[in-house]
Amino acid sequence: MDLDRLLDRLRAYVEHETPTGAAEALNSFADRLLARYADLGGTARREHAATGDHVVADFPGEGPRAEEAPLLFLGHHDTVWPFGQLESMPWRERDGVVRGPGVFDMKGGLVVLEAALELVDGRDHRPVRVVVIADEEIGSPTARELVKSESADAYAAFGFESPHPNGDLKTSRRGSSRVRIEVTGREAHAALDPGTGASAIDELVDQLLVVRSLVAGYDDVLCNVGTISGGGRTNVVPGKASAELGFRFVDPETERAVLDAVTALEPVRPKARLEVSVMSNRPAWQPSEASAELLAAVAEAARSVGQTIGGAAAAGAADTNLTGGLGVPTLDGLGPRGKGAHAVHEQVIAASLAERAALVAAIITSL
Structure with a gap:
């Protein structure tokens, strides 16, 4: 996988500032996502909200599994950072680490998702549905019903928020x-x-x-x-x-x-x-047998690409609270490894973009 290309895309996303509530900036970023998902073979649409539009994209399955229930991928394109944060917190890449506002939470996760969709092109897999939210950082008040409706027929749901520090996935949330x-x-x-x-x-x-x-x-x-x-x-x-x-x-x-x-x-x-x-x-997303079984399947997919993955509960909340609370088998934390969410030292380990994309591709083709 061309890591430089992934970093170029991530930089473009980070330098497109998208504070929560800044509808014009969020809608412009949504335009980027709509075009990108169309290029990747998806059917994409925007769901209007006064504080910024959400994006939904459906990618057809391929081969004998094309009619199976879809995997639901959840992300968001708003950040906690105000306009102008780039002046004091510019994009920087040094010693395999990249920094910038929103690089970890969660524009890095959006790049991982896109790279994984590229990797599975032409391979058998069930359908994939992507929902990207514009107000996640304040609790997704305008997207709650959208997430619920789009998860109704999902086989499983995955969030592209940051993982635990060691790369493990998140199996429940407060x-x-x-x-x-x-x-x-x-x-x-x-x-x-x-x-x-x-x-x-x-x-x-x-x-x-x-x-x-x-x-x-x-x-x-x-x-x-x-x-x-x-x-x-x-x-x-x-x-x-x-x-x-x-x-x-x-x-x-x-x-x-x-x-x-x-x-x-x-x-x-x-x-x-x-x-x-x-x-x-x-709502609280509590540990469940369904999510434990999903984690076991993901661990097997990880082994197929030479990775080891585990899972643990998380204190923070995200849109996966909704799917997990509804009983949909759910995991979160498929974004790249790094640290500093909502902090001025926010950063991502560059190589983990490709690693996580390979993991997500393995999940798509094996579940």
Whole structure:
């Protein structure tokens, strides 16, 4: 496999910046994918979303397996990086390592997927369906139903997110939910008439303490307060405040109990109003016998190309939460090896692009 060609494509993808929510940039990148998948023999279409279009492509099977259920490949083309990140974090290639915003999460995975499709051209295999999401980094709020519908007839689902550091695949994921708490208080002069006011900030702080106490009652629940905003002047009792929280769960029962409790929060102050909304939700993808059997088949495919592959649970969430949660045999982590997702040292081991492409090709032709 021509590694230089893979790196050229990866560089072009990385230097096409695609922040989540930047619809014009994401749609332009979707145009690239549509053309590329058509060149590879797929029938591709875009699924419109206001914050950026998703891409779906179907590749026919070949030979006696052409009518079998498809393999579903999941990826995304949005990144956490804002426009201009390339100025301080440019594409760099040195000592077999490439760096740049989105190189690991997950434009490297998109290049691996394309290279694998090239490798299986002319070989017998079941159909392949590719779904590339435009808002994965914020929980795929506009793509949830698309992933569910496109996985309905899938034989198995594979994600092209990053693998574990040693290259092993991901066999389950925590559930992930984003929750917004918005407080409306009552403004007043902080010195002359504080009693007629109701501090939205004080109310928010008290609610966050309630949430902390609630989470402490459950094992293995993670809660991160990601943003807080509100208020304006120190001499004004603040009338508005909000926070966004990220929750992680290991099982759906705990997830439901915690989210029910959080969304049922009541104001502490009579003059305050509270609105709690679930911004996005990915169900817990728990270990299953089906995924274990799929991992065994993938390990056999890996051996056929001289590789050894294992699997382990993952803490992070992705679109494979949806397929795994629906009971579709699922594995994730087929992207290249590297490190630094969402960090300024984000990087990929260049040689692993070709290695992973060979692995994915073996999966396509053997499952």
